[in-house]
Amino acid sequence: MSSNIGRLSPEFDKVMVDIVDYVENYEIESDLAYETAWNCLLDSLGCALEALEYEACTKLLGPLVPETVVENGVKVPGTNFELDPVQGAFNIGAMIRWLDFNDTWLAAEWGHPSDNLGAILATAEWLSRKARAIDGKPLLMIDVLTAMIKAHEIQGCIALENSFNRVGLDHVLLVKVASTAVVAKMMGLTREESLNALSLAWVDGQALRTYRHFPNAGSRKSWAAGDATSRAVRLVLMAKVGEMGYPSALTAKTWGFYDVLFKGQSFRFQRPYGSYVMENILFKVSFPAEFHAQTAVEAAMKINALMQEVGKSARDIKRVTIRTHEACIRIIDKKGPLGNPADRDHCIQYMVAVPLIFGRLTAKDYGDDVASDPLIDSLRDKIRCEEDPQFSTDYHDPSKRSIANALTVEFEDGTSFDEVLVEYPIGHARRRGEGIPLLIEKYKKNLARRFSTIQQAKILEYSLDRRKLESTSVDLFMDLFVSGDQSQ
Numbered sequence: 001m002s003s004n005i006g007r008l009s010p011e012f013d014k015v016m017v018d019i020v021d022y023v024e025n026y027e028i029e030s031d032l033a034y035e036t037a038w039n040c041l042l043d044s045l046g047c048a049l050e051a052l053e054y055e056a057c058t059k060l061l062g063p064l065v066p067e068t069v070v071e072n073g074v075k076v077p078g079t080n081f082e083l084d085p086v087q088g089a090f091n092i093g094a095m096i097r098w099l100d101f102n103d104t105w106l107a108a109e110w111g112h113p114s115d116n117l118g119a120i121l122a123t124a125e126w127l128s129r130k131a132r133a134i135d136g137k138p139l140l141m142i143d144v145l146t147a148m149i150k151a152h153e154i155q156g157c158i159a160l161e162n163s164f165n166r167v168g169l170d171h172v173l174l175v176k177v178a179s180t181a182v183v184a185k186m187m188g189l190t191r192e193e194s195l196n197a198l199s200l201a202w203v204d205g206q207a208l209r210t211y212r213h214f215p216n217a218g219s220r221k222s223w224a225a226g227d228a229t230s231r232a233v234r235l236v237l238m239a240k241v242g243e244m245g246y247p248s249a250l251t252a253k254t255w256g257f258y259d260v261l262f263k264g265q266s267f268r269f270q271r272p273y274g275s276y277v278m279e280n281i282l283f284k285v286s287f288p289a290e291f292h293a294q295t296a297v298e299a300a301m302k303i304n305a306l307m308q309e310v311g312k313s314a315r316d317i318k319r320v321t322i323r324t325h326e327a328c329i330r331i332i333d334k335k336g337p338l339g340n341p342a343d344r345d346h347c348i349q350y351m352v353a354v355p356l357i358f359g360r361l362t363a364k365d366y367g368d369d370v371a372s373d374p375l376i377d378s379l380r381d382k383i384r385c386e387e388d389p390q391f392s393t394d395y396h397d398p399s400k401r402s403i404a405n406a407l408t409v410e411f412e413d414g415t416s417f418d419e420v421l422v423e424y425p426i427g428h429a430r431r432r433g434e435g436i437p438l439l440i441e442k443y444k445k446n447l448a449r450r451f452s453t454i455q456q457a458k459i460l461e462y463s464l465d466r467r468k469l470e471s472t473s474v475d476l477f478m479d480l481f482v483s484g485d486q487s488q
Helices: 014-025 031-051 085-097 113-133 141-161 172-186 191-203 220-240 257-261 291-310 326-332 348-358 374-380 389-396 429-450 453-463 466-470 474-479
Strands: 317-324 383-387 405-411 420-422
Touching (some): 014 141, 014 172, 014 191, 031 085, 031 141, 031 466, 085 113, 085 220, 113 172, 113 474, 141 466, 141 474, 191 220, 291 317, 291 326, 291 405, 317 326, 326 348, 326 383, 453 466
Parallel strands (some): 317 383
Antiparallel strands (some): 317 405, 405 420
8 A cells, every 4th residue: 555655755865875876886896805705704604603502592593483494495504494584584693693703893883794694695595595496597605795795884884983872772773774775686676666675774663772781781682683684684575565665764854863863963974885894894703702892801811821820810910900992981891790691791891800710701601600700700890991092092093993902910919910902803904814714713613513524524615715605606505504403
């Protein structure tokens, strides 16, 4: 009935037009962007496989109606599920994000652009299986990499100058917007249909950040991206069958996004869409920790090694000072009780205390068993953050994009260590040569969690050869990740 509703037809808001025109027309010429997207794909799949070790994640996976199998459906990596593309996007998106170990983008708004891979992979696989069933042409993995670059760019460029967290909204709204734009292209929507779909994403209800902060921090932050990607696929499917759009969804007076949710301010942009975001994305290589703490954890690991050399332990610590940037203080500087893993992995004091005590930080260290050690809370009480204005400036500087933290440890006997400064995390573009080999080892380790040696070898044969991967059809590549475990 909506197609029969009469209304004025103003031009679509420029923000939406620019996004759709970029997705439709921009040719990615950067080999660095494709190289980085390839690394990002492998890392994201590895993160998804590791998440399958956590019942809190797996209980949410599979079809909405148990035992439903969709013909030519989406095969969820590491499982035997075959789902529709909407639920497939939720499953893959939730798995990738569950452990907070996939890529990160830090700006006025932070986020994790590989979250979009839930929608991209699910849609590409579904379209490929449909095409193959009718002797059509399936999509290739290079199409997935192209969509990833563009989704990263949309999410990241909007995030550069526009802070949604400051108005209480969660960054996954940008995942929904970016996923909608690239999935519309993959599904072959017309330009007008794509604009309609994108407007629906802006009109849609937007998630509140309350589930990331005290006193409501909880596990929704681990599946919120999956929810956003699945919503994007759903909205695109609606637009594809003719659902109307809302041209001034952002700018409409009183009722538009800007007036209702963005304090009347319009978006600002630092740069046009290209491939900048993918080229500069931050990988989480060593620690499953909120990214503002990555360098602090690395510094804490170095200090733990120093303490072992001189025969000191965390029990000897009197005070720890973290010289840091403003965003770190605003997001993860926490005192008081931490109720669950979602609370702990967004507390810099916790993420520094664990490596100072144990010389490690793994996903399991956020669980109740480790958190019950009274030494952790005792040490947390001794850790304080101080903003360094230069660190905050360098954090926003496009030529630096640093995420600096510096730790000073003082001991009860009056001695102290020299400050340990880490300006760029190992997953930063400035440390790619050091980081990518470790990223590949992380991927191999995650494959080994789920697959036999023979199956791992087959996956690696395709995934570690970029040119071979790019020329492989999406459905055949995803078949490599079907679990041998028939319980799922």
